[in-house]
Amino acid sequence: MTATLDTPAATESKPTFESLNPANGDVVGVHPIASKAEVDAAVARAHEAAEWWGGLSFADREEYLLTWRSVITRRIAQLAQLSHLETGKPQGDAQLEIVMAIDHIAWAAKHAKKILGPQKVKSGLLMANQASTVEYKSLGVVGVIGPWNYPVFTPVGSIGYALAAGNAVVFKPSEYTPGVGQWLADTFTEVVGGRPVFQVVTGLGETGNALCTSAVNKLAFTGSGATGKKVMAACAQNLTPVIIEAGGKDSMIIDQDADITKAAEAALWGGMSNAGQTCIGTERVYVHEKVFDKFVAEISEQAKVLKAEPGGLIGPITMPSQIGIIKSHIDDAIAKGATVVTGGSDAVGERFVQPTILTNVPENSTEITEETFGPTLAINPVKSMEEAIELTNATRYGLAGAVFAKKNGVDIARRVRSGMTSVNSVVAFAGVPALPFGGVGDSGFGRIHGPDGLKEFTYAKAITRQRMKPLMMLTSFARDAKTDKNVATMITMMHGGKKTLK
Known part of the structure; x- marks a missing residue:
């Protein structure tokens, strides 16, 4: 919204805009x-x-x-x-x-x-x-x-x-x-x-x-x-x-030996905290089929205490235009066959969106392919970690992610195409100042932290300082044939040996 300050001299008025409290529309400044x-x-x-x-x-x-x-x-x-x-x-x-x-x-x-x-x-x-x-x-x-x-x-x-x-x-x-x-x-x-x-x-x-x-x-x-x-x-x-x-469509991969209670707690936080408005938050969850039902039951139970409301654990959607995007993603997933565990289309209000968990979400739905930036989670079963990695990497984004596994967590994390991955935690890398932060693909480039x-x-500024005369003066028109021969001999000794390919 733009406005104009009231000043004695109208010609000196300056365009302004208001920052609003997204929970109630009040003017903050x-x-x-x-x-x-x-x-x-x-x-x-x-x-x-x-x-x-x-x-x-x-x-x-x-x-x-x-x-x-x-x-x-x-x-x-x-x-x-x-x-x-x-x-x-x-x-x-x-x-x-x-x-x-x-x-x-x-x-x-x-x-x-x-x-x-x-x-x-x-x-x-x-x-x-x-x-x-x-x-x-x-x-x-x-x-x-x-x-x-x-x-x-x-x-x-x-x-x-x-x-x-x-x-x-x-x-x-x-x-x-x-x-x-x-x-x-x-x-x-x-x-x-x-x-x-x-x-x-x-x-x-x-x-x-x-x-x-x-x-x-x-x-x-x-x-x-x-x-x-x-x-x-x-x-x-x-x-x-x-x-x-830029954005992300980060996944959490959960292997069959993972601590299911902790994985559910992390997925819920990664997907719902800050009303899901987190570029490095969790939007997709791939769970080994052997523990899929157990995981869904656990996260559903934990989600019962969450409610988006003034003064609640989850706040409003800050940018009003995002409300329509969130609803369209939920509706598209349901229309294509996803199962609603909690929330759903009617979870989207004027300012707040209630936590929405969907399972068996088709991979071609926008809930899987596009950044939702709302409190939703798409949870799908996988037959193996190979499938989980393949589905995780089948995106143009590559910002962050998480893996929950007792045995092969780090190995799985290394195969995820992203700038950052946490093992047995969520977004932990952001809190480590010594680690670089950034993504690949449509998630951007360059690093902070x-x-x-x-x-x-x-x-970078490179400086060389000659500390003694060179044995062979190479950067001079006075260089002679003998020097050329000697330098060729030296470089051959240094780099010309055969290397057996394995």
Whole structure:
């Protein structure tokens, strides 16, 4: 929704939009719609701030980031309440994602020097006279476009790591959670004495497009695959590199020796928490046929306590347009022969969707092929783990997943085509700061978190320093035939031996 602020001078009025509480429609806040000129101005300020921020030592940046971490920690209840109001998620769930974000900020701050600072590398025999090093330099200004479903944890995976790597950041939060984004930027700005190292530009799609076409040095996007393609096209105008974290259709595989009670608990959380609005959540479950009935009975029993309602364990659907998509997927599955265990078509309300569990869902239904992003689970039996892996991988997505098995869990996980997999737990990898986070296929590319995430916001700088005269001068027009012969002999000795193929 757009509105106009009432000001004495109508010519000075500025377009705004409202963030609404999805549980009841109440206005949470009113925020400006940043124009292309305003976005460009913010990026220009960021480039100036990057000169200061990038010029600091790793230790100085670490101190600032750890102070920011402490500020967020002390005010966690305030931020959780704001997230609760803008997303509708339970306050406990809002706090959980903030807790994880705090841990990631601390990890990035403490490990940046070791991962990005100068490191010696071996020069090899040909260049034995050279001392070689590699280091990772900040890019300058990183643009971040964040999602509404995890408005703290997800963008901080880019923002915190980009800052730790020495970049300034301009963040465009989702129009559904602008207040959370502004809160994060405001608290960081307090820590750095008002310098515009981390700024927020609020607005709708046009503001996001303006950030893509601005003078940022890299852009990190989290959202739908369709929007990700638009982001890539816009960024291509300036050859701006991108990180894309798009959707998923993640599965959980349950072998016959799995702990069925724990597997059901994990599947229920993975599918229903945050009202199913989790890109790395569980949407498909493949269960060995020998324990299928037992699993369905167990998860059905556990699901009885779940209800989507104000103040309940499951909140509302944050984005109103998603309601129709969720219902269409449920209806399509039922029309094609799926069995309703709980929920169903009438589970979809105006703001809330009740937990829906379907079994024997046809593999060609949208409940299996498309991202639902709602509190639904499609549970199907499989004859073997081979079949489970084949069905899991029969998707254009490849973000995450989970495996429950006592004996072969890790072996199964390695064969799943995804960026991340948890064994005997769900989404555990997201809470490990040292692990990379990202997908393959239509789930995107690039990584946040861990050493890979720090390096994503840098460029590699290679340096050689001649420490003594070379035995053979190869890079000179004075090189003679004897030198050519000697180097040919040496390379033959090094690499010309026969290798027996096995």
